[in-house]
Amino acid sequence: MDEIDSLEGATLVRVLSQLRTGFEYRPSAxxxxxxxxGLRDVRHYKVAAGGSPELSGGPSPFNVIVESLRLGDFTLDEIHDLYSQHTAETDRVFTDEAVEQVHRLTTGQPWLVNALAAEIVDRMKVPVTEPVSVEHVNAARERIIQARPSHLDSLVRRLQEPAVRRVLEPVLASTDEPADLTCSDDRSYARDLGLVAETPDGGLRIANPIYDEVIARALAEIVVRDRGRFQHRGTSSAPTAVSTCRTC
Incomplete structure (x- = not known):
């Protein structure tokens, strides 16, 4: 069941409850x-369901999980192998420098790796006879960020969630996170969403440069929107309004 966590609240509880009920009738019925x-780990569905799985009226739909798996990021060699399959079928060549740039921009995030190639091939329509270069990859990156397709838009919407904000704010401000259980759960949630990755010293960073740019632009849009709303409320001094918003 793909994109199961696009469901929320009572609807998600009902679907999970049906799975829990059917569990008793395996394998004959x-x-x-x-x-x-989905984007979330199963253990985080409680949040999407409103935090109260007992609303289902029966056994918890969250206690029949066997295993949780996370699709890992591609390595540089795996990106090269993936693009080589396209080359074998179409004779389109991706230069080694272009593949390295894809890895640098995405850190191997599977959707982004495929999205950059699709943007170059299907939308930018780089001729098959022209080797795909670093310049093509950079142009595709900007086009994807500007278009903000559903994958990126979904991640941007996560910025409004308190658990995500508690993790991202200290990361963006380059400050230490509070060491408590809530923060640990928040870290795990943001990591499962693919928004952040661990650094060698145990800290956190934005998962890849493309996400970093998308998040920065999204936050800038929020600041501009809030500034406009503040000024629209009728302050008599524009400099005071600007100063207040910058403080915020």
């Missing part, structure tokens, strides 16, 4: 195994 695919 219900699938023996069901894979739930």
């Amino acid at each position: 219900f699938p023996a195994s069901v894979a739930l695919c």
Whole structure:
């Protein structure tokens, strides 16, 4: 079941409760195994469901999980192998420098790796006879950021969630996070969303340069929007309004 966590609240609880009920009837009258695919780890569905799985009226739908798997990022060699498959089929060549730039911009995030290639091939329509270069990759990066397709837009919406903000704010401000259980859960949640990655010293960073740029632009839009709303409320002194917003 792909994008299961696009459901929220009571709807998500009802779907999960049906899976929990069907669990008792395996394998004769219900699938023996069901894979739930989404941005969140299953343990975080409680948040999306409103934090109260007991609303289902029966056994908790969250206690029949066998295993949680996370699709890892591609390595540089894996990106090269992936693009080589396209080359074998179409004779389109990706230069080594272009592949390295894709890895640098995405750190191997699977959706981004495929999105950059699709942007170059399908939308920019770089001729097959022209090797794909670093310049093509950089142009595709900007086009994707500007277009903000559903994948990136979904991540941007996560910025409004308190758990995500508690993690991202100290990361963006380059300050230490508070060491408590809530923060630990928040870190795990933001990591499962793919927004952040761990640094060698145990800290956090934005997962890749493309996400970093998208988040920075999204936050800038919020500041501009809030500034405009503040000024629209009728302050008599424009400099005071600007100063106040910068403080915020």
